[in-house]
Amino acid sequence: MIHRAFRYKLAPIPAQEEQLRQFAGVVRLVYNLALEQRRDWWRHYRCATGGRLNYIAQARELTALRKAFDWIAAVHVTPQQQALRDLETAYANFFAGRSGYPSPRKRGVHDGFRFQGREIAVKKLNRKWSAVRVPKIGWVKFRDTRPLRGRTLNATLSLDPTGWHISFANEIEHEVLDNSLPSVGIDRGVTCSLMLSSGEALNIPGELRLLDRKKRKAQRVVARRKRGSVRRAKALRRVAHISARAGRIRRDWQHRVTTDLVRRFGSVVLEDLKTKNMTRSAAGNADAPGKNVRSKAGLNRAILEQGWHSFETLLAYKLEERGGYLCKVDPRHTSQTCSSCGAVDRESRKSQAAFACATCGHRAHADHNAAINILRRNTASMLVEEGHWPSCEARTGRGLAVSKNPPALAGGRC
Structure with missing residues (x-):
């Protein structure tokens, strides 16, 4: 049994898009109110009731909140409950030391909500389009780019600079077969994105470099705009749109490359690179200022443009699905060692x-x-x-x- 996500671009009509934004706003409000209650009022709650604030207690208070406000009750209850579950998970991760303290959700960043799989229905319209039934919204069309497989556990609707999307988290029955394909080593770089031990060189699309220049130019326009103005908001939307487009191009290239690799090779060997350390700023501080800060910033940007971590993540789960494995080795002196004499x-x-x-x-x-x-x-x-x-x-x-x-x-x- 494996778990996979299937993401599609939604095409809502204007009335449906307004409802989607209303859902996202109410769910974000419920999350922030629950966070404020846990952060600032947990002592008062314990003194008044003798219990502690958790998901069960806040779910009961959510029921009372929905009875008091019709505009909150107009939004389906499941996304609001899922927001409370997300907050419960965030606090569990914080107390376990896996993450920082939960922070409020912001408009323009956290525009999304989630339904359970049993509440969602999908039907085929034609060869290119399908529709999903969203509770209290109705049937929303989406571009059917690949077949949906397995049983849907949950569905997340989210908004990014390119529009609304839906992501199905599915559980698929899968039997892993024996993999006897050969092994390959891959060297990741900046000038050459991927160099295989077989001698093949793979590079990210050149359009990403063009988009990076456009993004930096758009960011300079943002810096000249007055904070809070309509023109600054428009310039920020342009920067976000360029970034989203570059991300889509990068992910598409990584998916095509990783799929091709797992079809030809049974195991892949990569260097165990610490991208966070490699892209650390060289600015230093007032007492010990850094050197070559501008050139180091350009190198950091070029490294992050390659998407090494996301490439590794995609490669790992695709190899696991086909019975292969991903191995990471010590990267020291790999570029200084002779492959002939050692x-x-x-x-x-x-x-x-x-x-x-x-x-x-x-x-x-x-x-x-x-x-x-x-x-x-x-x-x-x-x-x-x-x-x-x-x-x-x-x-x-x-x-x-x-x-x-x-x-x-x-x-x-x-």
């Missing part, structure tokens, strides 16, 4: 793209050389590609002797 010398990395071993003279593309080293770090007992022996990595350089490679045994195993 010598480690930083002088061998001549440039961003050129690798020339200072010990054996082996030449290759630097990213391809690193991808082969990443693949070999998966396990010491794996079959070695192309007849190479995975030599024990020994740090070499000035004044250090070159390590001797062990001879290959029968079958090419260690």
Whole structure:
């Protein structure tokens, strides 16, 4: 049994869109009121009732609130109850140390609500369109881009700069088969997005760089607008729209690439990169100001543009679905190690793209050389590609002797 999400673009009529915004606003209000009650009034509640504030207590008070205000009762009760459950989960995560203290939901950021699966119905209209029945709103059309599989557990309706979307969380019966496909190592970079150990180079669409320039230009326009003005709000919507479009292009490319990889390879080896540490600002502080802050900011932006973490997440669940696995290895010296003799010398990395071993003279593309080293770090007992022996990595350089490679045994195993 696996769980998958199916996301579609909604096409509501104006009256339905107004109802969707009303639902989102009321659900956001209920969440914020419940948060304020737990944060500021929990002592008064305990003294008055002798109990403690939790989901059950606040659900009872929600019933009284719906009786007192018709405009709250006009919104279906399930999304309001789901908001209280979200708050209960947020507090549980906070007390367990998994997250920070819950914060209020904001308009324009948290515009969404959730229904249970049994309350949602879907029907096919034609080859390209379907419709979903939303309680108290009716049938809303959506663009049917892929078939809906499994049993629906819940459905979330959300608003982003590109419009309203619905996401179905489904439970699918699935039997994992044996996967005997070969392994591959992948080196992630900025100039070359993905370099496979087989020699293939994959790059993100060039349109993302164009959109990044447009976004920075739009952000400069926002900086010149007066706070609270209509023109500033319009400029902010343009920035959000550009960011959302870039995100859609990136996710589409990542889905296509990861699907192709899991169809051809049974296991994938990646470097265990700490993206948060790699994109840390170099600005420093007043006592110890940083150096090359502008160039480091550009590098950070280029790294984040690649979407390394989301690529890893998509790859992991698709491999698991097909019986494969994702392995992460130590990234140290993968770009300085020769894939032919195993010598480690930083002088061998001549440039961003050129690798020339200072010990054996082996030449290759630097990213391809690193991808082969990443693949070999998966396990010491794996079959070695192309007849190479995975030599024990020994740090070499000035004044250090070159390590001797062990001879290959029968079958090419260690």
